[in-house]
Amino acid sequence: MVDANQPGRTGQLASGFAALGDPTRLALLTTLTDGQARSITALTEGFKLSRQAISKHLRILEAEQLLACQRVGREMRFALRPERLNDLESFLQAVSHQWDLRLERLRDHVEG
Amino acid sequence: MVDANQPGRTGQLASGFAALGDPTRLALLTTLTDGQARSITALTEGFKLSRQAISKHLRILEAEQLLACQRVGREMRFALRPERLNDLESFLQAVSHQWDLRLERLRDHVEG
DNA sequence: ACTATATGCAACCATTTGGTTGCATATAGT
DNA sequence: ACTATATGCAACCAAATGGTTGCATATAGT
Numbered sequence: 381m382v383d384a385n386q387p388g389r390t391g392q393l394a395s396g397f398a399a400l401g402d403p404t405r406l407a408l409l410t411t412l413t414d415g416q417a418r419s420i421t422a423l424t425e426g427f428k429l430s431r432q433a434i435s436k437h438l439r440i441l442e443a444e445q446l447l448a449c450q451r452v453g454r455e456m457r458f459a460l461r462p463e464r465l466n467d468l469e470s471f472l473q474a475v476s477h478q479w480d481l482r483l484e485r486l487r488d489h490v491e492g
Numbered sequence: 493m494v495d496a497n498q499p500g501r502t503g504q505l506a507s508g509f510a511a512l513g514d515p516t517r518l519a520l521l522t523t524l525t526d527g528q529a530r531s532i533t534a535l536t537e538g539f540k541l542s543r544q545a546i547s548k549h550l551r552i553l554e555a556e557q558l559l560a561c562q563r564v565g566r567e568m569r570f571a572l573r574p575e576r577l578n579d580l581e582s583f584l585q586a587v588s589h590q591w592d593l594r595l596e597r598l599r600d601h602v603e604g
Numbered sequence: 605a606c607t608a609t610a611t612g613c614a615a616c617c618a619t620t621t622g623g624t625t626g627c628a629t630a631t632a633g634t
Numbered sequence: 635a636c637t638a639t640a641t642g643c644a645a646c647c648a649a650a651t652g653g654t655t656g657c658a659t660a661t662a663g664t
Contacts, residue, residue: 390515398513402622403506413587415594421640433623435641454631454640462591469584472577475525479574482527514652533610545653547611566610566661 396468399444404429405437409446412460419455508580511556516541517549521558521572529562529569 400406408423424434438458441447445464450457512518520535536546550570553559557576562569
C-alpha cells in the first residue's frame with residue numbers, strides 16, 4: 381500500500397515536495413551537497429536575488445527539515461539534512477514499485 | 493556532480509517537484525498507482541472539490557508528464573506515467589549519494 | 605430528435621508565493 | 635566607542651495558485 385491518503389501524511393509529503401518545487405531552492409540544496417555549511421550571505425553569492433529572498437528560501441527549506449541551521453557568531457550557517465530527502469525519495473520509490481508490481485501481475489495474467 | 497545548475501535542468505526538476513507539492517495531486521497520483529486509467533469524474537469522487545478543480549490538477553500532472561491521458565468516447569482517461577517519477581527520484585538519490593560520499597571522505601580523513 | 609453524461613472554456617476571486625525595500629539589531633574588529 | 639558586517643523584521647507589491655461558477659460542446663443512450 382502506498383498510503384499517501386493517511387490524514388497528515390499526504391500533507392507532509394506535499395509540503396516537502398513543494399519546498400523542492402522552486403529552482404532557487406533546488407540550487408541552494410545542490411550547492412550544499414558538498415557538506416559545507418554556509419552563511420546566508422555566502423549562499424546569496426551567485427544568485428541575482430537579494431539576501432532577503434535567499435533568506436526566505438532558506439527558512440522554507442529549514443522548516444521542511446531539508447536544511448539545518450546553526451548560529452555561529454554573527455552568522456547563520458546552513459547545512460544539508462539528507463534524512464528528509466530519503467523520506468521523499470522513498471515515497472517516489474513506493475509509487476514506482478506499485479507500478480512495477482502492476483506490470484508483473486499484468487504479464488503473469490497474459491502469460492499464465 | 494549533481495548538476496542541477498545547468499540552465500534548463502533545474503527548472504524542469506523544480507516544476508516536476510512543484511507538481512508533486514500539492515496534497516490533492518499526490519492523492520490523485522496514488523490512486524492511479526494501481527495502473528487503472530480513470531475518467532475525470534471518476535477521479536473527482538472522494539474529493540470535496542469540484543470537477544473543474546480536479547481537472548486542473550490533472551492537467552498540471554499531465555503537463556509535467558506524470559500522467560498520460562487518452563480520450564475514450566466522451567471521457568478522458570488518465571493513467572500514471574512512472575518514467576518521470578524515476579527522473580525526480582534519481583535527482584534525490586544523487587543528492588543523497590553526494591552526501592554519503594562526503595561522509596565517507598570525512599571518515600577516511602579522521603581515521604586515516 | 606431528445607436527454608443525460610463528460611468534458612472544456614472563461615471569467616472571476618481570495619490566498620499564497622516570491623520578490624523588493626527600509627530600518628532595526630547583534631556581533632566582530634579596530 | 636566606533637565602524638563594518640550579518641542578520642532579522644515588517645510593510646509592501648505583482649504574479650501565480652487553487653478554487654469557484656456559468657455556459658458551451660461533444661458523445662452516448664433511448
